[in-house]
Amino acid sequence: MLGLELVVALGVAVLAGNLVARRFGFAAPVVLLVAGLLLSVIPAFRGVGLPPEMVLLLFLPALLFWESLTTSMREIRRFFRGIVLTGTLLVVVTAAAVAAVAHGLGLSWGTAWLIGAAVAPTDATAVAALGRALPRRQMTTLRAESLINDGTALVLYGLALGFVTGETVISPAHVAGLFTLSFAGGIATGLVAGWLIFQVRRRMQDPLLGNVVTVLTPFATYLLAEEIHASGVLAVVTCGLFMARVAPLAISAQTRQQATPFWSLTTFLLNGALFVLVGMQLPAAVRGLSGAAVGRGILITAAVYVTILLARLGFLTVTIYVIRALDRRPAQRLLRTTARGRVVSMTAGFRGAVSLAIALAVPTTLPGGTGLPARDMIVFVTAGVVFASLTVQALALPRVIRWARLPQDTSLDEELDLARRTATEEALEQMPQLAGLLGVDADVLDEVHTQYREHLADTLAEEADDDRADSVRRRRQYLDLSLALIAHKRHTVVRLRDEHVIDDTVLRQIQSRLDIEEVRLAGQPEAD
Numbered sequence: 131m132l133g134l135e136l137v138v139a140l141g142v143a144v145l146a147g148n149l150v151a152r153r154f155g156f157a158a159p160v161v162l163l164v165a166g167l168l169l170s171v172i173p174a175f176r177g178v179g180l181p182p183e184m185v186l187l188l189f190l191p192a193l194l195f196w197e198s199l200t201t202s203m204r205e206i207r208r209f210f211r212g213i214v215l216t217g218t219l220l221v222v223v224t225a226a227a228v229a230a231v232a233h234g235l236g237l238s239w240g241t242a243w244l245i246g247a248a249v250a251p252t253d254a255t256a257v258a259a260l261g262r263a264l265p266r267r268q269m270t271t272l273r274a275e276s277l278i279n280d281g282t283a284l285v286l287y288g289l290a291l292g293f294v295t296g297e298t299v300i301s302p303a304h305v306a307g308l309f310t311l312s313f314a315g316g317i318a319t320g321l322v323a324g325w326l327i328f329q330v331r332r333r334m335q336d337p338l339l340g341n342v343v344t345v346l347t348p349f350a351t352y353l354l355a356e357e358i359h360a361s362g363v364l365a366v367v368t369c370g371l372f373m374a375r376v377a378p379l380a381i382s383a384q385t386r387q388q389a390t391p392f393w394s395l396t397t398f399l400l401n402g403a404l405f406v407l408v409g410m411q412l413p414a415a416v417r418g419l420s421g422a423a424v425g426r427g428i429l430i431t432a433a434v435y436v437t438i439l440l441a442r443l444g445f446l447t448v449t450i451y452v453i454r455a456l457d458r459r460p461a462q463r464l465l466r467t468t469a470r471g472r473v474v475s476m477t478a479g480f481r482g483a484v485s486l487a488i489a490l491a492v493p494t495t496l497p498g499g500t501g502l503p504a505r506d507m508i509v510f511v512t513a514g515v516v517f518a519s520l521t522v523q524a525l526a527l528p529r530v531i532r533w534a535r536l537p538q539d540t541s542l543d544e545e546l547d548l549a550r551r552t553a554t555e556e557a558l559e560q561m562p563q564l565a566g567l568l569g570v571d572a573d574v575l576d577e578v579h580t581q582y583r584e585h586l587a588d589t590l591a592e593e594a595d596d597d598r599a600d601s602v603r604r605r606r607q608y609l610d611l612s613l614a615l616i617a618h619k620r621h622t623v624v625r626l627r628d629e630h631v632i633d634d635t636v637l638r639q640i641q642s643r644l645d646i647e648e649v650r651l652a653g654q655p656e657a658d
Contacts, residue, residue, distance in 0.1 A: 136175065136178060139169055139175065140403045140406055140407070141399070143165040143166065143169060143402075144162065144398075144399060144402035144403060147161040147162040147164075147402065147406070148161070148162075157260060157524040158402075159256065159401075159405045159516075160517065160520050160521050162402050162405035162409065163405050163406075163409040163412075163513070163517060164409060165409060166405065166406040166408060166409015166410040166411075166412070167410070167412060167413065169409070169410050170409070170410045170411075176413070176414070186284075186362075186487055186491050187349070187352065187353075189400055189404050189483065189487050190352075190363060190366075190484065191349050191352040191362070191366050192348055192393075192397060192400055193254075193397055193483060194254070194280065194348070194363060194366050194370070195351075195367075195369070196393045196394075197254045197276070197277060197367075198366070198369075198370025198371050198374065199370045199373065199393075201270070201273055201274055201277065201371070201374075202270050202274075202633050202635050203371060203374065203375060204627075204634060205267075205270040205271070205274065205633065206270075206371075209267075209270075209271050209274070211453070212271065212449075212453075213275050213278065214278065215449055216271075216275045216279070216445070216446075217275045217276075217277070217278025217279040218278065218279070218282050219445075220442065220446075221250045221251055221279045221282040221286070222286065223441055224246065224249075224250040224437075224441045224442065225243065225247050225283070227246075227437050227438075227440075227441045228242070228245060228246035228250065228434050228437050228438060228441075229242040229243045229245070229246040230242075231433050231434060231437045232246070232430055232433075232434060232511075235426070235429065235430050235433060237430065237504070238294075238504065239293070240293050240504075241294070241504040241507065241508060243286065243293065244287065244291065244294065244504075244508050245430075245489075245511050246286070247283050247284075247287040247290050247488060248287070248485045248489045248512045249434060249438055249481055249511075249515045250279070250282075250283050250286070250438070251276065251279040251280050251282070251283040251484050252272065252276045252279060252479045252480060252481065252482075253276055253481055253482030253483055253484050253485065254272075254273045254277055256481070256483070256520065257272045257273055257479075257480055258273060260480055260523075260524045260527065263527065263528055264527075265531075265536050265537075268474060268475060268478060268536075271475075276484075277367045278364070278367070280484050281313065281316060281361040281363040283484070283488060284312075284361065285308060285309055287488050287491070289305065289308065291492070291493075294504075311359060312359075312364070313361060314360075315358055315359070315360025315361065315365075316355050316361030316362065316363065316365040316368065317364055317368050319351065319354055319355040319358065319360050320351060320364065320365040320366065320367065320368025320369040320370075320371075320372065321368055321369075323347070323350065323351040323354055323365065323369045324351075324369040324370075324372030324373055324376075327343060327347050327351075327369070327373070328372070328373065328376055328377070330343055331343055331377070331381055332380040332381070337382060337384040337385040337387075337388050338388070340381065340382070340385045341385060341388050341389050341392065344385075344389055347369065347373070351366050351369045352365060352366050374634065378624050378637065379620065379624055383645035383648040384649055386641070386642075386645050387645050387646070390642070401483055404483045405483070405486070408489075408490065408509075411490070411509060412509075412510070412513055414506070416506075416510065419507065419510065423507065424510075427510045428514070431511045431515055431518070432518075434511060435514070435519070438479075438515065439476055439479075442479050443472060443473065443476040446472045446475060446476065447472060450467070468534075468536075470533065470534035470535070471534060471536060473530060473534065474530055474531055474534045474536065477523050477526055477527050477530045478523070478527055479519075480519050480523055480524070481515055482516060482519070482520065485512055485515070486512065486513065486516055488512070489509045489513065490509065492509070493505075545631070545632040545633055546636050546639060546640070548626075548632065549626055549632050549636050549637075549640050550640065552626060553619040553622045553623050553640065554582060554619070556618065557582065557619045557622070558579065558583070560615075560618050561582070561611075562575070564611060564614045564618065565611055568607065568610050568611055568614060570610070571604065571607060574607050574608055574611065575611070577608075582615070609651055613648060613651055616644050616647055616648050616651075619640075623637055623640045623641065623644075624637065
């Protein structure tokens with residue numbers, strides 16, 4: 131029964147933690163860590179945790195897949211160079227700096243690099259949860275960076291773990307080959323998996339079966355990449371970005387209406403449960419350390435935390451000036467940010483679930499069966515850095531944003547208005563042709579035309595039920611024309627996205643409204 135008790139306890143902790151966080155204005159991840167600490171007091175839950183290898187497999191694929199589905203591809207292309215640099219080189223620089231500091235404070239190089247790999251990547255979910263006041267540009271680039279840097283951090287983690295266990299001989303050629311295989315193989319696997327899954331999805335009309343495929347997608351893609359020793363993280367992210375690009379016209383509205391709330395709830399619970407589990411393991415990590423080791427762990431945690439902030443700010447400053455010296459194009463000048471903007475980016479670089487998952491994935495024993503004494507220190511320092519990041523930076527970020535005085539970005543609202551107006555105007559233009567193809571009566575055409583002109587789509591179905599419940603034929607014509615117009619509006623919005631007129635975020639907002647309207651109309655009876 132312990133498994134069921136743990137599931138219930140995790141669910142209650144996630145629910146209660148978020149209620150407390152919203153009631154008192156605390157950062158939810160911090161409250162969830164505290165909730166895990168409180169659960170660890172219960173004797174039955176002492177020492178409870180997932181097997182290390184299951185942490186990465188169960189949590190990361192689902193979390194990263196959803197993040198990649200809801201990330202803007204246009205913004206990734208626009209800031210591609212900066213995102214790649216911060217998602218790869220910055221992770222290596224940060225991990226190296228952390229390893230040097232931790233080693234200087236007495237840890238072995240292997241342990242220091244494991245800590246560096248764990249705390250180097252920023253966390254997309256933490257950014258999304260705590261960075262809502264960020265301008266759109268910073269939010270988008272930080273989320274995109276977080277999708278890439280997880281793969282880099284896991285490669286570093288694999289190298290460090292191989293060094294600690296003695297299974298890997300570190301050499302420049304080996305490191306270069308591993309990074310190449312990881313990145314190129316992960317991207318290729320994600321594209322292949324995405325194409326195959328898309329071919330399956332487009333042929334499935336049953337929303338339930340289609341969403342079963344969606345649930346399996348991140349895990350199957352992750353496993354496929356890991357089988358060829360490529361990056362499962364990059365494969366999942368690439369697959370998600372590919373599906374977000376090709377799926378809008380191939381997957382039914384009913385399927386999306388089921389999938390969106392499912393993934394929102396699932397990722398919410400997974401994130402919360404991961405923070406609670408880490409909180410539950412903190413006492414065990416502390417108990418595994420002597421009194422002197424705890425004091426040293428606190429010192430290392432503080433030093434590592436300061437190091438990741440300085441490394442991020444220093445890297446952003448140096449790369450900005452290098453790019454400015456090498457690229458003087460007018461288009462590049464439009465992408466430049468200010469020194470205050472870089473401070474905002476540093477403050478918003480939260481560490482979260484990915485760092486915790488990497489730390490928890492460190493095995494408790496070596497291949498020979500001997501223990502890994504440094505694991506408690508790795509978990510302790512990583513959790514401390516995450517805790518400091520989610521408290522200190524979360525509290526400071528609103529003040530830093532106000533201090534930075536960044537210009538307000540209204541482009542998303544403008545594109546949203548443009549997409550709505552253009553989709554409605556082009557649907558009105560095509561209405562006569564669509565009505566002719568469907569054989570719609572003139573009076574039905576006039577009524578729909580009037581309602582579109584007056585933007586009364588929300589009351590469309592209710593009025594139809596009252597006025598035409600006695601005519602199956604007229605009701606069918608009414609629904610067919612309305613659904614055809616929705617389909618045309620969806621094509622128009624996707625075309626605007628493909629022509630880079632609007633952003634993916636605008637597409638998803640319009641698509642959600644159209645899906646709701648389509649599901650409502652398609653689910654209505656043709657007659658009483």
